[in-house]
Amino acid sequence: MKTSSLWRMMPLLAPTQLLLISVIVIPSIYVVWLSFHASTYGQAATFVGIENYIRVLGDPGFHSALWNTVVLVVVAVHLELLIALGMALLFNSGLWGRRFLLVAVLAPYAVSEVVAVAMWRFLFDQGVGPITVLLNALGLPALEWSYEPSHAMIMIAVLTIWMHLPFTFVILYAARLALPSDLYEAARIDGATRLQSFRRVTMPLLGPAILVALLFRYIFAFRMFSEVWLLTGGGPARTTEVVAVYLYQEAFTYSAFGPASATAWIMVAVSMLLASGYILLLRRQVKNAA
Template identity: 35%
Template sequence: MSAGTSSREESTDDTGPPPSPAITPAAAPGRASRRQRATLAAYGFLAPNLVLLGVFLFLPLAWAFLISFQESNGFGASGWVGLDNYRRLVTDPTFWRSALNTATFTLLTVPLSLALGLGLAVLMNSVLPGRRLFRTLIYLPMVISGVATALMGVLLFDEATGIINKLLRGGGLAGIPWQSQGSAAFASIILVTLWIRVGFNMVIYLAGLQGISPELYEAARLEGATSWQQFRYLTVPLVGPSTFFLLIMDVIYSFQIFDTIFVMTGGGPGRSTSVLVTYAYENGFVTRDQSYAAAIGIVIFLLTLSFTAIQWRGNRSRDTVG
């Protein structure tokens, strides 16, 4: 081999990988302009929803916050009273009774609706004849308006003409005082609420169950796990994100329950079924003390926001640790 050939081969081996093309000064401004156009397009798509949120959510919320520091009967503010409305809340026994009823209602309905929704989702995710029909029937109350569903509750639980009391009397039993006894009236509200909420919880849980790989259950069965152990150690942890979402949604719904109580009991008998929203409605539209009603509404908003923030932070902490 000649010396010239060897030198050419050595020079070829020493060159290494080809250099990357240099970025021209015009490339960076081009990418920046594309990002700006994409950002403007995104805001353009978001603009209608942002306008609706601003007009129908943020503006009324700010107005209610302002009214809560004034004295108003709905026809204009008559003066600035500062924290007087909030001081009145502290000494108002009806407010505390309504707050206690709201807390009790939430503590009873949320766990029950979650448990029933998960149980129905597991059942509907199995091999069950007529699953689609049962899913539709269970979810149907969520499609119907709240007032219409509450009217169905009246047909069932009316003390004089309700279907349940008619069946009880037909069987020789005494009717239940659904409207004249506080505990029975509260129980009827809880039962109708569960009927309304369970369908929504079932659908969300069903979506979570269908995202779980069947191989996990097959491996658990090969290891000798029973059906309860599969449910306890596989199903419940793996639907955790669905539980987190439903927990927040159900608590918010419980804090804002109104139409069912308003139609079925009106907050009675006495104050046994009065909750914060019905008490705010009573002050705002019956006694026309809208500044006090606004203060109650702000309290409901702060309670809901605080619970959501705590749950969100706790869920993020669990995800970080995991």
């Protein structure tokens, strides 16, 4: 009976299934296939086993890219979460001109990444950038991001936080708005100080939203490409390369599709590992809270 009803449903489900299979499943399988082959323009692919994986995992360039990615993910995503949480609470506490500020905070999400990067490059231009000029005027050192790798990393982190803050903020703000005010009144009567209310009521109740925001941001941040590619191109001297840039270079600069495909699957594996580890940890904390 179950099978026959499945057959009857098939024609209705088929269009969606076909779409998913053609845009996600087939390309993914093709990339898996490619990752076990040596392939470049004008040559037939030849099977090489796991050699591509061995090559990528043994490549110091990949190591540095992976390290850069992990540093950026860990630093940028957590800083972003803290800023977004602070802002969500500030907005919730009744800010003057909230509607206007909300638009201002959400604006970066509407700006094209290319435009955003161009804007930030201009702001921090080491000759005429307004922020560079301002920092100099205040007697502070300017960011020398075009030739100092650590400064370039800071610049990338700031840029990625700025671009994705609206996403994290919206999730946390919506979650905070959904918390009923009478819980806070009950907490006040129960004797909670503002800090206690925050720690024992707000944080545990925002836990699920924080988890969702973190999960998405880990995955997005791990695939970070445009910020780096457009800002530094992975330079100076490949020092700021992230994994996605490494992949792009392998595929389209060196035309090595095999290692590029292997890199893609390594990225998937690492980002899932990173995300699931964190999610498990946080979920346990949320459950145990208070």
